Amino acid sequence: MSYKDLLRYGVFGIAVATIVAFGISPFTGGIVQQWSRSDVEARSRLVFNAIQPLLDRDVEDRAWNRLSDLFKRVALDKKILAVGFCDQGGGLVASTPEMPTDFSCEKLAKSEDESFASIISGGRRILVAAFPVSSNSGRSYLVILTDLSFAAARSSQVLAYLLAALASVVLVLTVGTIIFAVLMLRRWMDSLKRAVEEVRRGENGPPPITGSSIDREIHKLLRDAEHIPLTNQIDWTPQSLQEVLHGALPGANVLVVSNREPYIHNHSALEKGIVVQRPASGLVSALEPIMRACGGTWIAHGSGSADRETVDEHDRIQVPESSAAYVLRRIWISEEEQDGYYYGFANEGLWPLCHIVFVRPTFRLSDWQMYQSINQRFADAVVAEARTDDPVVLVQDYHLALAPRMIRRRLPKATIITFWHIPWPNAETFGICPWKEDIIEGMLGSTIVGFHTQFHCNNFIEGVDRFVESRIERELQAVSLGGHETRIRPYPISIEWPPKELRQLPPAAECRSDLIKQFGLTECTRLIVGVERFDYTKGILDRMRAVDALLSRNPAWRDRLAFIQVAAPTRSKLNAYAKLQAEAEALAAEINERHHGRQDVIHLVPMHYEPADVFRLFRGADSCVVSSLHDGMNLVAKEFVSSRDDNEGVLILSSFAGASRELSEALIVNPYDTEEMASAIDRALSMPVEEQAERMRLMRQQIKENNVYRWAGAILLDAAKSRTRERVLSLATKAHLGLRPS
Incomplete structure (x- = not known):
């Protein structure tokens, strides 16, 4: 030409x-x-x-x-x-x-x-x-x-601007295209001339003509176009989340993958039949409302004694059974596999490694092999449940770190969002894990990796930089590995607003009266509550010691306060958890003996509370203590605030819980400082009602505006942008390859 x-x-x-x-x-x-x-x-x-x-x-x-x-x-x-x-x-x-x-x-x-x-x-x-x-x-x-x-008038102006803009753009693009074509043609001719000279000298043929500069420019333009902030004008509800999903991801096949299932079916001797239980899990509390809003399929481990009896021939069940909103697909894991995958590698290895609470992580080769096997089982289930070749897959938590890469191999077009619900440690700490590279590479099979805080995002990127050969773009918080790019993003998780449990609950005064009767307390008793799983990361012993310290320094509180700690037993097979429960029971007895009066000070309740019972406890309390030694977010703090529509009550919150970055009107404490915790409890119980109301109103507004539907909306909008970006890049690459001379 x-x-x-x-x-x-x-x-x-x-x-x-x-x-x-x-x-x-x-x-x-x-x-x-x-x-x-x-x-x-x-x-x-x-x-x-x-x-x-x-x-x-x-x-x-x-x-x-x-x-x-x-x-x-x-x-x-x-x-x-x-x-x-x-x-x-x-x-x-x-x-x-x-x-x-x-x-x-x-x-x-x-x-x-x-x-x-x-x-x-x-x-x-x-x-x-x-x-x-x-x-x-x-x-x-x-x-x-x-x-x-x-x-x-606007129409006339737009028409004039349109014609002028079109003329300018057409002129610029045409001239630019001519210049580009001339340069490419000249470059090709020069390459051919060099090739002829090399052939004459007996050397190899010409080097390949690449379009790397064009590729970089396409990447840059697309990335610049992606910096669109999440609008603050949306009132985030189940309906608006559905609208976002249908508008941004029309026809998307949504799959959630987690170890924990949202509904557990167990045989009950007491009720002589099968009962349905909702587990005490922040992950379930956050994701279940989203699945009810968006539908789809939730893939999880069937752990209940009656789970197999309630599924169909494809291991599926519609949930909730009273008003089916989505499909629960159960994965079966034997007791031996559970010991290696769940109790072993996930909870004796990754859990203490990530929480840094001075419990030594244990890593065994047999546990790691079981962890790999179960992750592959979950990945296979995702492929089996996917109705399209590009589903939206939400992989949840540290139990499934390898699954994203396994899914990517089978469904390369899938949009995979991995959310890590616990902290991510610094690179030096994570370096303890013998299979750190495999875990990071597994997570980098995701389209997006999400954490609760920017701090955890930074730690993850530092770990990638230290242990995996990859390209990191820190300004964009993106990692490229094997031709695939993963974005690292903070998504502070939250709860449903308003919580559906509140609809059936009596007023706060009635809840308080019920608690006074249930625990045999006097009417003037000030109630402090804590609700956790029996887990050494939650600081249960520390809050009990703080109550002990308060009574020791100020005996006037004796018989005037009671601390009710509900702690659901969990992972009782592991020695550290069984030991914690025994220590807590012994410490409670010791404190009650030391401050013996007309009533006990510590009321330790080692059992699971259903969500409605938890909210009843919150509504009747004067204060709630959340003293996590290290936590990703801790939704208990947000649930307590959401329960107080009377604008009373005081939240005492650990500075090491992710929630402290959002709920700054709580009394923020260092849970390792017993005296500071004791002072915070004293202040909470003495705080004027007006100050309580002002603090509670601000925290409730924060949770209302940043509820779980906003969390999901942010993730889904980012997923939509990533899907669009990948498709545009694919088209641009095909078009670019078509321009190369043959």
Whole structure:
């Protein structure tokens, strides 16, 4: 191809593009006007939603003057022509001065829902938005009139800008394409000349022509386009999460993979049948509402004694059984496999390694081999349950660190999000693990790896840098390994808002009375509560020692306070957990003996509480202690705050729990400092109700705005961007390869 040919094609391209630009211009006006109308409708709806409480009040009071003042403030918006109120008799009882004289309430398109209609008044096209308002006297309407003449002006401006922009872009792109083609052609010719010279000298053929610079530019442009923040305007609910999922990931096949199942079926001798239990797990508390909102399939270990009896021939069951929302697919793990995979490598190895609470991790080759085998079993189940070749897979926690890479090998187009629910230690600490490279590489099979905090993200990237040969882009927090890129992101997990358990619970005062009776306490007793699993990372002994220290320094609290600690037994096969429970029981007895009075100080309840019972305990307490020695987030703190719709109660929170970065109005403590903990308990029990309310309101607002649906929405939106990015890169690569000379 000669330079004249390139020039001829360039001129032809400009001519064609110009014809196309003018050809689509007639449609521009209609599109802009339709967009303008949609914008006006949305603005009218927003105004109605904003003033509805004041509107309802004034209508109920028949305070028409006050209503007119409200309308005048609304009409300060330059785009709003007039605002009025039509009563049930069709009369205009309140309106702004700019209301057209020929406007009549009788012309409204009255309906039970909002309505929008265009009218012509004084030579102007006006949009009339009518919103029904119900009152004791009947149905009336708020009307908002907007002058649409601005749409015509906007359409003309957009058309002019469009034509100018198209002409400029076409010109620049065409000239740029010609220059690029000339340079590529010249480069190819130079390469051919060098090849001829090398052949003449008896050397090898020409080096391959690569497009690495183009690839880098494509990557850069796509990454720049991805920096779109999560909107703060969404009110995150199950419905809005569904809308995000359907809008950002239309038709996506969502799969959750975790060791813990959300519903456990057990035989019960007491109830003579099968009972359903929801486990005491932060992971389940966070993910179960999401699955109810989005549907899909949850793949988990079937651990209940009656689990096999409740599934179908494909090991599936619809849950919740009362109102099926998604599918639970159970994986079967033998007791021997459980000893190696779960109790061994996951909980004697990774758990203490990541939590750094001075319990030595134990690593055995047999446990590691079992861990690999069970991870492969979960990965195989994902492949079997996937309805498409590009599902969205949410891999949960440290039990399944190898699964992302295993899934990636079988489903290369899958969007895999791994969320690590526990802390990630620094590189030096993680270096203790003999199979650290395998674990990191397994996780890097993910599209996104999520942690609770930025600190844990930084630790993970440092570990990748130390132990795995890869390319790290710290500014983007991305790791490339084997041609696949993984993004590392913080996603602070949260809880459902409002918690559904609150709907059936009595007021706080009644909950308190029930607790006083249940534990045989006097009416004036101040109640401190703690709810955990019996786990050495939770600081159960430390909070009991703090209560002991408070009573020792201030005996006046004797018989005036009680500490109720609910601790569900867990991992009792492991010596460290069995030892903890024995130590806690002995310490409780010792403290009760030391401060013996009319009633016990420590009430240790070593049993599982259902969520409703936990919230009843929270609502009746004066204070809740969360003294984790090291924790990813700790949702108990958020559940306590969410339970206190009376705005009373004080949260005492460890600085080593991820929740302390969000709930700064709690009393933040160092759980290793017994005296500081004792002072915090004293302060909590003495805090004025006004201060409690102010702190609680701020924390409740934080949890409401950053609930579990927002957490899931952030992850799903990032997943959607990654899917789009991968598809664009694939198309760009194919197009780029098509440009190379053969």
